[in-house]
Amino acid sequence: MSALIEIEQLTIKTADGRPLVTDVSFSIHAGEPFCLVGETGSGKSLVMHALMGSLPDELRCSGQIRYQKENLLALPAAQRRAFWGRRFALLPQEPWLALDPTMTVLDQVAEVLLALEGMPLGQARKLATTELSVLGLGDNLLSYPFELSGGMAQRVSIAMARIAASPLLLADEPTKGLDKALCQTVADLLLTEADAGRGLLVITHDLDLVAALGGRLGVMRDGRLLESGVTEPWLKAPTQPYSRELIAAMPQHWPRPQTKVSAQRSEVVQAQGLSKSFGDRHLFSDLDVTLREGEVTVVLGPSGSGKSTLGNVLTGLLPADAGQLIWPESASPLKYQKIYQDPPAAFIAHQTLRQSFDDLLALHGLEPARLNHLLSELGLAEALLERRPSGISGGELQRLAIARALLLEPVMLFADEATSRLDPVSQKKVIELLLAEVAERGLALLLVTHDPALAERIADQLIRLDQQPTDAAAQQQAA
Template sequence: MNVRTAIQELSVSGLAVESAAGRVVSDISFTIGRGRPLTLLGESGSGKSLVAQAIMGSLPPELRATGKVRLDGNDLLAGSRGVQRRLWGREISLLPQEPWLALDPTMRVQGQVAEVHRYVKGRDARRSRQLAAGNLGEVDLPGAGRLYPFQMSGGMAQRVAIAIAHAAGSDLLIADEPTKGLDAALRDSVTARLRQEVENGRLLLTITHDVAVARALGGMVGVMLNGELIECGPAERQLSAPTHDYSRALLAADPESWSRQAPTTPGGVVLAGYGLAKAFGEASLFADLNVEIRAGEIVAVVGPSGCGKTTLGNILLGLVKSDSGSVERRNDLPALRYQKLYQDPPSVFAPHQPIRKGLADLARLHGRSWNVVERLVSRLRLQSSLLDRLPGQISGGELQRFALVRALLLEPVFLFADEATSRLDPVSQREVVAFLLEIVRETGLGVLLVTHDRHLAERISNRVIDFAQ
């Protein structure tokens, strides 16, 4: 076994993150050593990613980190942000929360992995391409090197980001939501890959909503709430007998423990596809597929990453053309009443425009009252102050809830929810699902729900379409 010996310890003490309005993260202290990873759990907006950004030196300009962040005694916060940035890809690597934004949309993915070997590790072009192909094979993407990011599913893009982080081979790996959007088999594969990094001597800080990932990684587990580390200890103890009420609620909110929600009595068909087929090259995703979604009905689609779940929803919305078959929708309604909740919420919002501006423009354009926006924001437990931030300044889970606000503002009769809760912690997921069920019952909204979580699908849907069968 090739055991790394370069950096022995990351020590964080009294870390705080401050904005002009005050502290958003307070008094964070922990130590990560070789063979002892740390996993941070907590709801969206609790400050987990800000901790990672403070360590990396990648906080937004309006935020400032104070306290101590030491790599083998060297305080990373003592110098300028440029000092930290010189460590990127060499001593510190980040597996980002939003791979869709991190990948270059104009470049094939094998070339993006190869760049790490070529320009960070100093290898020649031919060897860099060979090593990049191996990195992609390790994350079950052996033939995907010639694809562009826009040709990949969200789960596939996440695996490319993992391949890039592994290629860097740095001493400290920070994994920010490394398994979101992945099916159970790929989640377990990625978790095993992270465990291997720990066994090879790498320091690992993981941020996740997935309790199963925290349990599999072992080591230490910390729970964050409202910018504070409310408890931290050995994984076995924290995940079996937590002391804080929020930690107990977090563990109890896993969909496997939910009772089945009583489905509504469906109404008329709002959208249907008959005899649908789709293939990409020699790979057939599905053939002769029939699906109907009725008013007040939730139809769930489950299956492994890349099996065609998102493609089916896009065909029903007219975003992708089927190879054969037909799509029928109510002809008395405009296309605007058929909406999609995207798997990657950054694709919905203009990156340099405050969220308030985007939602206000949308409401004005379609004659909706701003009061409707405020009610939706409140029901989804979003702070109104977040409306004045840019999309990149809030967490992925908060941005996904704003994307749901945006979709529901247009009063849809059909919603294609593509991994709608994959960015949410278990507590927030339960709240958002409860809200979605309320909307279905109140308005008769028909929902096509794509998810990797079979327990979630079985608990809340009227019917399940299983692409694994």
């Protein structure tokens, strides 16, 4: 079977000649998924954008990317842009940035058909309604992006990419921010695309998605392709040490946590009878929650169920409709910090990260040594601070957001899907750092996640929406 896409010795460099991707070669066949996995910042998304023709102007490409035997790198930019949506459809990593805040969900999906097919508006909206309903968004057709959760926005982007029906679908972290049931739905939809004869390139750190898709995969690290091959045997017996490290770092492979010695811990926030709705949409009611120093509280629930809203209420960022919130009298609002689900929303786009951190250090009289220590603990090079937020990977930006929150030495940290953009190895390092803060400084950690395995390994208190908080250890014994 001839390849739909052939990538040979692809190299991507900065304007000053610094290599970001070096000699990457692989092929994509129609009807067969190909997944690129590896740590955040390894160059996976750069490869995808080189294929799409959407790399930043300051980067330089060499090698070959052949589509139906034609070298795309030799074509003018305008000709390559004409392929967008028609030959290549892109599911971007950051739907928050990709969606138009002034358009409803229905009209954004329908617009794809209007632009590419010249389809009548009524027919386009009918097909868009069907596509969105398949993804569980039938009740959100007239919603705007700012009214959606991160997972819901991700599904809108999936609908826009799928409905174009181009020969090649490029998906950058398609399951980021989705609960397990929706991850399986996305996997099934992607497989449907492959079964229909489309080429499929998936950039992901979700090894469960890799297993569900099958096909072939490549493992990247530091801009190089370490190994590639058929997915199923790789999952059972990877040949490279780094590949084995990736699989071992999945939360379900972490050692079972030891039961903590019970102790009287100070409360950092107490909530009684909390209720919250948005319009006709009810999220939770009569919910009692207490967060204490040195404890990890994990919130589980489907995408769009109100997990982030609960965290925002507990940190004082959003008022409750009903109920009472009690903070210690000495509590400073600065000591209640949040790590946002969409890190680009938390940084100034036109400002270098260095300036952002220098401003923070100066404003609060903090020592630069604390920042350097956190960067080292999070596996981040100091040189990243010289770039703007758009100049680094989503996982790197997320870790910088974590560093910024920890700089203020909070008494409570609300981590909203704080590891959703990270590969398993980076996720494990970040969780270990957060748990060290919990153990050493008495941080109260409130973590929103879609991963039951992660919750099981770290939770002292587990909150499932529409239920009262339960003791995680007791749940494990009952199971």
